Amino acid sequence: MRQTLLAYTFLAIPLLIMIVFIYYPIGFGVNLSLYKYDIISTKEFVGLKNFSSLMHDKYFWNAMKNSILYLAVVPVLQFLSILLAVMVNADIKARSFFRLMLFIPVVTPMTIVALTWRWIFRERGILDYMLFSLKLIDDPVGYLSNPKIALFMIMFVTMWKGLGYYMMIYLAGLQNISQDYLDAARIDGAKRWQVFFHVTLPLLKPYIFFCSTMSAIAALNVFTEIYAMTRGGPNYATETMPMLVYRWAFRYLKFGYSSAAATLFSIVVFAFTLLNFRLFREGGVRSYYE
Amino acid sequence: MSKSKRINDVTTKIVIYAVLIFFMFLTAGPFYWMAKTSLETSTNIFKYPPSLVPWPLTFENYVGVWKMLKLGTYYKNSFIIAGFGTLANVLFALMAAYPMARLDFYGKRLSLFLVLIPMMIPVQGTLIVNYLTLRKLHLLNTYAGVIIPQSVSLFGIFLMRQAYLGIPRDLEDAARIDGAGEFYIWWRIMTPLVTPTIATLAIFQVLTWWDQFLWPLIVLSSSDKYPLAVALVYLQGAFQTNFRYTVAGMVLAVIPVILLFLFMQRYIIKGITEGALKY
Numbered sequence: 001m002r003q004t005l006l007a008y009t010f011l012a013i014p015l016l017i018m019i020v021f022i023y024y025p026i027g028f029g030v031n032l033s034l035y036k037y038d039i040i041s042t043k044e045f046v047g048l049k050n051f052s053s054l055m056h057d058k059y060f061w062n063a064m065k066n067s068i069l070y071l072a073v074v075p076v077l078q079f080l081s082i083l084l085a086v087m088v089n090a091d092i093k094a095r096s097f098f099r100l101m102l103f104i105p106v107v108t109p110m111t112i113v114a115l116t117w118r119w120i121f122r123e124r125g126i127l128d129y130m131l132f133s134l135k136l137i138d139d140p141v142g143y144l145s146n147p148k149i150a151l152f153m154i155m156f157v158t159m160w161k162g163l164g165y166y167m168m169i170y171l172a173g174l175q176n177i178s179q180d181y182l183d184a185a186r187i188d189g190a191k192r193w194q195v196f197f198h199v200t201l202p203l204l205k206p207y208i209f210f211c212s213t214m215s216a217i218a219a220l221n222v223f224t225e226i227y228a229m230t231r232g233g234p235n236y237a238t239e240t241m242p243m244l245v246y247r248w249a250f251r252y253l254k255f256g257y258s259s260a261a262a263t264l265f266s267i268v269v270f271a272f273t274l275l276n277f278r279l280f281r282e283g284g285v286r287s288y289y290e
Numbered sequence: 291m292s293k294s295k296r297i298n299d300v301t302t303k304i305v306i307y308a309v310l311i312f313f314m315f316l317t318a319g320p321f322y323w324m325a326k327t328s329l330e331t332s333t334n335i336f337k338y339p340p341s342l343v344p345w346p347l348t349f350e351n352y353v354g355v356w357k358m359l360k361l362g363t364y365y366k367n368s369f370i371i372a373g374f375g376t377l378a379n380v381l382f383a384l385m386a387a388y389p390m391a392r393l394d395f396y397g398k399r400l401s402l403f404l405v406l407i408p409m410m411i412p413v414q415g416t417l418i419v420n421y422l423t424l425r426k427l428h429l430l431n432t433y434a435g436v437i438i439p440q441s442v443s444l445f446g447i448f449l450m451r452q453a454y455l456g457i458p459r460d461l462e463d464a465a466r467i468d469g470a471g472e473f474y475i476w477w478r479i480m481t482p483l484v485t486p487t488i489a490t491l492a493i494f495q496v497l498t499w500w501d502q503f504l505w506p507l508i509v510l511s512s513s514d515k516y517p518l519a520v521a522l523v524y525l526q527g528a529f530q531t532n533f534r535y536t537v538a539g540m541v542l543a544v545i546p547v548i549l550l551f552l553f554m555q556r557y558i559i560k561g562i563t564e565g566a567l568k569y
Contacts (some may be wrong), residue, residue, distance in 0.1 A: 003472055004393075015386070084313060087306045092307065101318050107558070109500055117320065227507075228503075
């Protein structure tokens, strides 16, 4: 009885905050997408009109395309972080030093990372100079002003910052694998790469699930680096869904329309999470609960 | 056999070092460049080709950025937001996690589910609705408005729940037999035992708050309330030509987190890996 009292007292405030700022917005956001609302004038019910307009909105499809394209960071990031994790787990000198150096971008605020790279990417900047010296380019590239490559440049920055984070998780995963498995495989005559692909990698599966889900969600939610580097430009070439939702809601005050876009996008994000679940089965939130 | 194996091992090691050194330059390079630029004079910065060492060396950018751009104010703002935000995160995580881990009450499973579900559902739309909610509560353009919506960290609740679950039952029972109250057991017996996890969570949250961008940008409308991360982007626009100042500001904004990281590495890495292991 006294336990019940304490439990309810303790849970009251956190749950209240969760209801107001997590549960209510999930439900009310969908509701808002059925209205025309700009804060100043009163809400006007428009039914599914927002959604049907979105279907013909080129900015919506452009942002959706860019966000889906952004998911390309996920496999590259997982591949590189597993590679680096294996390397900093190897028996080499100064490995903790390497771990440290590779991890520093993770703790650096994204705005600073983005501004730094923006400066590196600027026309006739340090990157232009380096590539020019190596005779790889003849003219300034305009990494962020060329609509064909700007998005990929920002994707690179996202990976640059995330690499150390996932590397650390995979490193923990590698260290959790019992040496017995690896020894047994080696005794059976497996080559090093065979051990890696047939023993290590399968045992890392829960980690791969976790990391790819996390990085997929992060990639779909990407905002800071885009805002700080290009604000969605040039000519909307780097505008992803969160940028679009932000622009419509907080610049143009189209709250209803923006909510409709956010709602549709949430479905996409959810689909990717489910897909990941299906692909990897074990691991995930469920194992937490048990 | 053993000789060829050794050569094989040496080659492997060389490859590993080469790759790691390449990536190290890739990650550390920009930091070096930042520090270098911040120590340069205005004549140097647009020099082409760019110089590799800052010469002549100067600290004028640091003095300038601090004075001209009110950097002290943004620093203070960041500390307020990160400080109170982290405090709220830790306190709410302790309060919510403890009953879920150690107490018997009706609705225990439900409360756990309530925390689990949002981790599955994408929260894209919450931004807009939360903005409207804060507007109704008259919390726009306040620090409370920045902090409260994110004061409950689901990750924190899980981390703390895991920590509380790890404490042996006997301790609690012994205290109960001695007639200790439930609150006393929580605060004086159980919570001190999870201090390392509290440290992990606190450091983790400080880093998260320090990195916050979108939410403060939306909630805060007067620029003198901006935290550093937002201010730097804002200033970058306003002081386009004076990039040395922005870089000096960036270095000053990075220093606290790098220091925190260097001293608290162990806790940070524990937080990251535990989050993944137990997910």
